[in-house]
Amino acid sequence: MSKIERAKEKLADLGRQMYQSGLVAGTWGNLSLLVREEKAVVITPSGMDYTAVQPSDMVVLELDGQVIGGHRRPSSEARVHLAIYRARADIGGVVHTHSEVASAFAVLRKRIDPVVEDAAMLVAGAVEVAEYALPGSEQLGHNVAAALGDRYAVLMANHGLVGVGRTLEEAFTVCQVVEKNARILAWAQALGQPFVIPEQDVAELSRAYRQSYGQPK
Numbered sequence: 001m002s003k004i005e006r007a008k009e010k011l012a013d014l015g016r017q018m019y020q021s022g023l024v025a026g027t028w029g030n031l032s033l034l035v036r037e038e039k040a041v042v043i044t045p046s047g048m049d050y051t052a053v054q055p056s057d058m059v060v061l062e063l064d065g066q067v068i069g070g071h072r073r074p075s076s077e078a079r080v081h082l083a084i085y086r087a088r089a090d091i092g093g094v095v096h097t098h099s100e101v102a103s104a105f106a107v108l109r110k111r112i113d114p115v116v117e118d119a120a121m122l123v124a125g126a127v128e129v130a131e132y133a134l135p136g137s138e139q140l141g142h143n144v145a146a147a148l149g150d151r152y153a154v155l156m157a158n159h160g161l162v163g164v165g166r167t168l169e170e171a172f173t174v175c176q177v178v179e180k181n182a183r184i185l186a187w188a189q190a191l192g193q194p195f196v197i198p199e200q201d202v203a204e205l206s207r208a209y210r211q212s213y214g215q216p217k
């Protein structure tokens with residue numbers, strides 16, 4: 001089986017897991033995987049039910065957005081995924097969700113500060129908010145890549161969350177952990193004044209995580 005075919009299977013699996021995790025509702029949210037050797041991005045199709053989506057429904061794109069495989073239309077948010085891969089050589093997977101608590105911060109256009117250690121490790125800083133642009137636009141891709149910087153998660157204003165990782169699995173974990181951190185932060189703010197993990201501790205936690213957990217692909 002070719003690397004592209006394996007990537008399609010992995011996306012279909014993770015798509016189902018994402019749906020079951022409750023991070024997305026209906027057909028909203030999308031994911032992609034970079035096949036580095038082929039300089040190709042495999043992405044979920046536009047507006048399809050994750051419980052029914054098959055590996056053969058996945059779409060293969062070049063980094064400039066040209067479709068080179070598949071018979072479906074790519075996710076309408078493909079430009080965001082492509083802008084991130086072009087900006088960050090270390091990224092192998094991108095997951096976009098509309099999970100509720102992270103989206104509440106996106107609606108407030110308020111960054112999500114790291115208040116629990118797993119989020120500090122995985123995101124390597126605060127989850128900043130990318131400036132608003134219309135969905136599917138080139139400008140949105142640009143804004144998201146700029147606000148992501150060298151961290152691993154970013155909010156799209158009035159829209160949702162994007163998590164990235166060295167692998168697709170890591171990007172999915174980022175989305176789950178950011179949603180959890182957002183929920184804890186919202187509760188903590190309701191109860192009092194939360195302590196945000198200081199920047200130097202975040203940097204140390206993140207460095208230790210990247211050195212000792214998993215391997216870049």
Ligand SMILES: [Zn+2]
Nearest residue numbers: 029077096160
């Ligand atoms: Zn979206």
